[in-house]
Amino acid sequence: MKVITPITQDMLQKISSVIWEIPRSVREDMRVSARVYATENMLHDIIKDRSLTQLINVATLPGIVGAALAMPDIHEGYGFPIGGVAAMEYPDGVISPGGIGYDINCGVRLLRSSLSLEHIKNHLGNLTKKLYRWIPSGVGTSGRLVLTMEELNQVLLHGAGWMATQGYAYGEDLIHLESNGHLGDGNPDFVSEEAKMRGHDQLGTLGSGNHFAEVGYVDEVFDQKTAQAFGLAKGQVTVLIHTGSRGLGHQVATDHIKVMGRVMESTYGITLPDRELACVPFSSPEGENYFSAMSCAANFAWANRQLITWEVRQAWQEVFGKTEELSIVYDVAHNIAKIETHLINNKEKKVIVHRKGATRAFGPGHPEIAEEYRVYGQPVLIPGSMGTASYVLAGTTQGMHVAFGSSCHGAGRVMSRKAAKAAINGKQLRSELLERGIYVEAGSIAGLAEEAPQAYKDIDEVINVVHDAGIAKKVVRLRPVAVIKG
């Protein structure tokens, strides 16, 4: 058992006001350095939990290239810290479910309306209730579709594309999703029966925890040209959807972490400081099987957000009429591993990029960005905590060079759920939000307290770090007016 030394601030070297480096010399088992995007003020809080130790653990993984990265919303997770990014050599570096998370392809989708805040102000109470009625939420809640195993396998293979064949998507929806809402490496044979049973009735459901659907509006535009390209303008009403692969993804992760834990040392000779980092070479049978299953779960998550989009559209048209449409701005995954090409030591190389609580943020010109956005960079959607701001950013060339085209994914927790429930009264919170003009419908008042703004970092500070570091640039800020939670 290795002795892990706690991380102190003097172990970090200041690169700039928002970039800090943990050199390889800090721990002898590090294969690369680690880099943290944060202000000095944020760093004081970050070192209080074990997230930097977890980041150093990531830097020990076989095949890691460049540096282990931490976004400013970093906090302690299991295996990787939340807000962690790492790229591994392809195909012989490792793949680690702990670098992706249990909620595979948890992600965010942004819809834009043709309405302004003025148009919807007097309808917010009704709209909130309709959305709550249309979108099933809460723990263990079933959705409106109960899939046969054959139908579920089609979802696992085709993701949002299958939803389009069933009439749940508009024509241009799919081109506005990361990876067009579908990873091609999925093979349902590597998804267990248990995972399928957990997921077969969960499409179109939000779940609980920090998942939500939120109506908001653009309250500030930072980059007029890019905002225009994304179809966003000041005062315009939007809808954010945040959820993932539900029980199916959780079970896929559980099943494959268990498999990897059994073979990691005995077959591949890999020893790690944390068994939640369980990993195997990507090219091994266990690695390939996991990547196939993970791809299926990612496809399920895109299908889930597609059906929720359809549900939101139904509620929207019930309130504002059949001619009012909601278009997809973009959809991003923030718990996923992907094979991507990046510049490593000035040479283009395929790598396995793990993003856990981190968002892909490809810069201008990347062929995977929808054509109409390509010249501006990929839309990067960053939700804040409930009742605060959310942001739309754009990926940058700088981000491609230094962060594997990645950005943060949210505000990042600072308070445990238990502490939040003890410190915050859910009913009072709901009243306070209503006084500020934010309507809330939630399945659980206690769950509402867990997600109070006080439980999270300041989203403005997190976004400014990303912007100042140049890994993504601010485009618009959104303010919420209605929130649906599980």
Add this chain to the structure above:
Amino acid sequence: MGTFSILPHTADVGLALTGANLDDLFRTALNGMNAIMAPGIIAQAPSITKTIMVESADLTALLVDFMSEILTNMHIHKAVFTSVEFNAISPLACTAIIAGHGVTSFAEDIKAVTYHEAFVRSIDDHLEAMIIFDI
């Protein structure tokens, strides 16, 4: 008689456990998970019975894998399992029958039982353990 306490964790929640022996420790872990997912649940005449068989590389993994099996069954059957009878239990394997009843919803969504910081150790005449759940 084992004890459990619910531990705060930045994004998740954990259980600190004690038990007189393996049987007691594992039973207490089940009670602890029920206290998070369905606080205040009262045992009813069981309507769902499942057999669980787990083999793991070590005792800590066995506890995590045992809890994972129960969690999977809770989600699939939308049920709370309030009793467990062990047919066999050793540090590397166990076979048990769990029994419970259906529920309409859970108070908290445990996504997974993690190996993160998990341990089982002998202290004096009893066992101590910790597990962290991903919420």
